[in-house]
Ligand SMILES: Nc1ncnc2c1ncn2[C@@H]1O[C@H](COP(=O)(O)OP(=O)(O)OP(=O)(O)O)[C@@H](O)[C@H]1O
C-alpha cells in the first residue's frame with residue numbers, strides 16, 4: 406500500500422525485537438562517532454563492522470544494500486564532483502582538468518565525508534527496515550514524545566498515500582469522461598491537469614474539517630494524561646545500552662582530540 | 668437526554684436556514700431513529716446534537732440544544748465529547764491516522780480519555796467481538812473496505828462508552844447482513860443504559876429495533892412516534908422516505924381486498940406474516 410510503510414520488513418530477529426528507541430540511540434551514537442574522527446578508515450570500519458552485520462542478523466542484507474546505495478549514489482557523485490574538484494586548500498595535484506585541479510587531499514576529504522554520511526544513512530535504513538512505523542511511534546510516545554507531534558508524523562505517513570489514491574481516482578474519472586491526460590507536450594499536459602487540482606484540494610479541505618471533528622470526538626487533545634494501549638517492550642539492559650552507546654560516541658570524540666587516532 | 672428546543676440553524680456559507688424550529692427529545696436509555704430524504708438536514712441535526720454545530724462549524728442559530736443538563740452552545744467541546752459521541756457519515760475521514768492497526772485505532776479514544784490499560788484491552792476486545800471485526804484487528808485501518816471502515820468507526824465510538832451515541836448513516840456502505848449486525852449491536856447497548864440516536868435508511872431495521880422515530884423533511888421535524896405508526900403513515904411518500912417492503916405488500920393486498928380491513932398496515936416481517944395468515948384464514952374484516 407503506502408510507499409512509506411513499504412520499507413518495513415516483518416521479521417523476528419534480535420534486531421527487530423529491540424526497542425525502537427534503542428535503535429534510534431544507535432543511529433545517533435554511530436553518527437556522532439562517525440563524524441568524531443577524521444580518518445578515512447574509521448567510518449568505513451563502523452559501516453562494515455557494525456551496520457552490515459546488523460543487517461545480516463536482521464535478515465535484510467539484500468534490501469539494506471539496495472536501499473543504502475539507492476539513497477546514496479547520487480550524493481556520492483555530487484560530493485566527489487564538488488569536494489574532489491574544488492578543494493580550496495593547497496595539496497598534491499593528481500591531475501588537471503582544464504581550470505580544475507584534482508588533489509589527493511580533496512579526494513580523501515570527499516571520501517571521508519561520503520563514508521560518514523553513509524554511516525548515518527545506513528543506520529537509518531536499518532532502523533526503518535526492522536521497525537514498524539506504528540511501533541516506532543508508540544515507543545517514542547512511551548519515551549515522552551508529545552502526542553500531537555506523534556500524531557502529525559503518523560498521520561502524514563498514512564494519509565499521504567491515501568491522498569495519492571484520491572488523485573488517481575480523480576484522474577481516472579476525468580479520463581473516463583474523455584479527457585486525454587497523457588497526450589501532448591508538457592505544457593499542454595499541465596494545462597489539462599490544472600482543473601483536477603480543484604477537486605483534490607477541495608476534498609482535502611473538507612477532509613481536514615471532518616477529520617478534526619473526528620479527532621475531537623475521540624477526545625484527542627483533552628487535558629488528560631493519555632494512557633497507552635500498546636506497550637513496546639523495553640528492558641533495563643536496553644536502557645543501559647542506550648546510554649552506553651552515547652557515552653562511547655562521546656568517548657570517541659575525546660580520544661580523537663587527544664590524538665589517539667592520528 | 669438530548670433536547671432540541673425551537674432550534675433553527677443556518678451554515679455560515681448558506682443564506683437560508685437548514686433546520687427550522689426543530690423540537691425533538693431523545694430520551695435516556697432509548698433507541699431513536701431519524702429518517703428523511705437526502706438533503707433534508709439529517710447530518711446537520713446529528714452535528715448539532717453532538718455540539719460540532721456550532722463549535723466546529725459556526726453558523727447562525729436560534730433556540731437551544733441541551734445534552735443532559737448541559738447547554739451545548741455554552742459547553743466547550745472537550746467537555747461534551749465524553750457525554751455525546753458522534754459517528755460521522757464518511758468513514759474514511761474518521762480513521763484518525765494516529766494508529767497503525769484496527770485494534771489500536773479502536774483503543775485511541777480510550778487512550779485519550781485516560782482509561783486504565785487492562786480495562787481498555789477488555790473494552791476493545793469486547794467491542795470487536797460484538798461487531799465481529801476481531802479478524803481485522805491487526806490490519807491497517809487504511810486497507811479496509813468502506814463498509815469495514817464504517818464498522819471500525821462505530822466500534823471506535825462505542826468503546827468510549829458515551830452516555831449518548833449519535834450515528835449518521837453508519838451502515839450506508841454495508842451489505843444487508845452487515846447493516847443488520849450493526850443495528851442489532853446498537854439496539855443491544857441499550858441494555859448498558861446508553862442512549863442512541865441513529866440516522867438510518869434501513870426502514871425495516873428501524874421498524875424492528877427503534878423505540879421511536881423522527882421524520883425530518885426540508886429541515887423540519889414533520890412526524891414522530893413509534894415506528895409502527897410512522898412507517899405506515901400515508902404521508903411517507905410525500906416526505907420522500909419510501910416504505911418497507913412489508914407495508915408496500917400489505918397495501919397492495921388491501922387494495923385487492925386481501926388484507927383484513929380493520930388491521931393496520933405492518934412495518935415488520937412478523938406483522939405482515941400475521942396479517943396474511945389471518946387473510947388466508949378468511950378473516951378479512
Ligand atoms: N457545510 C455546509 N455548508 C453549507 N450548506 C450545507 C453544508 N452541509 C450541508 N449543507 C446543506 O444543508 C442541507 C442539509 O444537508 P445535510 O447534509 O444535513 O442533509 P442530509 O439529510 O444529511 O443528506 P444525506 O442523506 O444526503 O446525507 C442541504 O441543503 C445541504 O446542501
Ligand SMILES: [Mg+2]
Nearest residue numbers: 709710756835
Ligand atoms: Mg447526511
